[in-house]
Every structure is written in C-alpha cells, then in structure tokens.
Amino acid sequence: MTRILIVEDDAELGELLVRAFAGAGYDADLARDGQAGLHRALTRSYHALIIDRGLPAIEGLDLLARLRRSGVEAPALILTALGTVADRVAGLDGGAEDYLVKPFELDELLARVRVLLRRPAAPAGHVLPIGDAEFDLIARTVTTDDGLPVTLSGRESDLLRLLAENPARVFTRREIVTTVFPESSTETLADTYVHYLRRKLGPDVIATVRGAGYQLGRR
Structure with missing residues (x-):
C-alpha cells in the first residue's frame, strides 16, 4: 500500500487529511510537529510527504531540508497559508515538488499527490x-x-x-x-x-x- 506522511500541527485538519487519504486507499501517518515528522520520515519509508510550513519544533522548510540532507527522496508537497509568489518559490527551491495554499479543496490535494506519485524514480545510473x-x-x-x-x-x-x-x-x-x-x-x-x-x-x-x-x- 502507498504510504503517505502528513506533518500538520492543526489536529482537526490533520485527522481530516488522514481520513481522506485512508478513504482514497492510502496508508497515512500523522505527525503533529516537525520533530515528530523528522523521526517518522527517518524511521519508515514513505512514498510521498505532505508538510505544513508553520510547524512547531522544526519549521516545515527546515524539516524538508533536513530530510533531503539525510537522503529522504520521497516527493514532498508543502501546505501553507503563505501564498505569495516569493513564498511559493521559497518552498519549491527548498526541495518541495509542489506547494498548495490553504484553504484548499481535498480533491485538489489528492490529485496533486497522485501527480507526485506518478513521477519516475531516478534510474540506477543516476x-x-x-x-x-x-x-x-x-x-x-x-x-x-x-x-x-x-x-x-x-x-x-x-x-x-x-x-x-x-x-x-x-x-x-x-x-x-x-x-x-x-x-x-x-x-x-x-x-x-x-x-x-x-x-x-x-x-x-x-x-x-x-x-x-x-x-x-x-x-
């Protein structure tokens, strides 16, 4: 089963996302701060990451940077209330494959994750x-x-x-x-x-x- 890690400090939204992804056939884990997200991503393999930018303990882009430095290559989508062009560019330049501004529609989030999962992996001769x-x-x-x-x-x-x-x-x-x-x-x-x-x-x-x-x- 495809595994998704959701790192979101809003308890209500986090549980909503877990239910939505579970209903779509994914195995979804939830971490409620950056430190917990770091631990989960380093101790279990995931096919995609959904990371809120405004996280306690470790901010979302900092979390993603740490994961990339640690060799975690799962595609990542940043969720945030920060929607300026500069914010989006910072998210994409920070190692994310996609960036979605709150509030958003669940159907759009699910569609974007499907796109992330369709991207080819790096070949053996990389x-x-x-x-x-x-x-x-x-x-x-x-x-x-x-x-x-x-x-x-x-x-x-x-x-x-x-x-x-x-x-x-x-x-x-x-x-x-x-x-x-x-x-x-x-x-x-x-x-x-x-x-x-x-x-x-x-x-x-x-x-x-x-x-x-x-x-x-x-x-």
Missing part, C-alpha cells in the same frame, strides 16, 4: 552529463567545473532532467509545462524555471530555439 558538468538525479545537484555542487529545487531538477535525458530534442513551452507542471496550464512557468536554472548554472545551460522552445545547451 548521474547525467550536462556538458562538462554532472547532474545527480538523486541528490538534485549539478557539480560544475569548480567541483562545487549546485543544489536544485524539485521543479528545477525535473526540468533539467527532461532536457538532459533528451539532449537533441527541442521542447515547446507547452510540452515542458505538461511534463514538469502537470497541475498547471500556465506556459510562463517554463520561462520562469529556465530563468532559475540559468541563474544557478549559467546562461548556456539551456538553449532557446527561436520560435520552437528550449533544449539542453552546451556548457
């Missing part, structure tokens, strides 16, 4: 070449010429993986959004995350093919 650099799919890092790893967010990693696994192919903005952001129809997300990757890895990491889209660049 390092891809990006020009002269190496892209570690599990650690979500790109090691450049200076030997220093650059950490990517979940969505940045998904986009770079799409291009790196198909280096000769040009992807339209629509294809990128459909693959990397399946819950969205906003094509400008492709442009935004190309900008994020260029900012982190250099302007040549992704090439713009005028009138067509984007493909892996030459570094």
Whole structure:
C-alpha cells in the first residue's frame, strides 16, 4: 500500500487529511510537529510527504531540508497559508515538488499527490552529463567545473532532467509545462524555471530555439 506522511500541527485538519487519504486507499501517518515528522520520515519509508510550513519544533522548510540532507527522496508537497509568489518559490527551491495554499479543496490535494506519485524514480545510473558538468538525479545537484555542487529545487531538477535525458530534442513551452507542471496550464512557468536554472548554472545551460522552445545547451 502507498504510504503517505502528513506533518500538520492543526489536529482537526490533520485527522481530516488522514481520513481522506485512508478513504482514497492510502496508508497515512500523522505527525503533529516537525520533530515528530523528522523521526517518522527517518524511521519508515514513505512514498510521498505532505508538510505544513508553520510547524512547531522544526519549521516545515527546515524539516524538508533536513530530510533531503539525510537522503529522504520521497516527493514532498508543502501546505501553507503563505501564498505569495516569493513564498511559493521559497518552498519549491527548498526541495518541495509542489506547494498548495490553504484553504484548499481535498480533491485538489489528492490529485496533486497522485501527480507526485506518478513521477519516475531516478534510474540506477543516476548521474547525467550536462556538458562538462554532472547532474545527480538523486541528490538534485549539478557539480560544475569548480567541483562545487549546485543544489536544485524539485521543479528545477525535473526540468533539467527532461532536457538532459533528451539532449537533441527541442521542447515547446507547452510540452515542458505538461511534463514538469502537470497541475498547471500556465506556459510562463517554463520561462520562469529556465530563468532559475540559468541563474544557478549559467546562461548556456539551456538553449532557446527561436520560435520552437528550449533544449539542453552546451556548457
């Protein structure tokens, strides 16, 4: 059975989410603070994580960062009342694959988790070449010429993986959004995350093919 960890300090909401996921056929565990969530995630294997951002003991993004450093790679969705663009970017850059603002509809949350669970796992040979650099799919890092790893967010990693696994192919903005952001129809997300990757890895990491889209660049 698919196992979900929910880290939510609101007792009523937490129990509601456990019942909703159990009713949908999942095995759902609930932790009510960041410390309890850290313990559960490090002692049991989960297929997906749902983490409230405003947690006691360990704040949600700090919790996720600790889990990523400890090798926990289950896809994560951040739940929060903080809904500005800057907040969403911080959540995605902090290692989350998705970000949902409260209040939300249960059906949408369940749908987003289904999308997370459909994402392919990293292959056994989990390092891809990006020009002269190496892209570690599990650690979500790109090691450049200076030997220093650059950490990517979940969505940045998904986009770079799409291009790196198909280096000769040009992807339209629509294809990128459909693959990397399946819950969205906003094509400008492709442009935004190309900008994020260029900012982190250099302007040549992704090439713009005028009138067509984007493909892996030459570094």
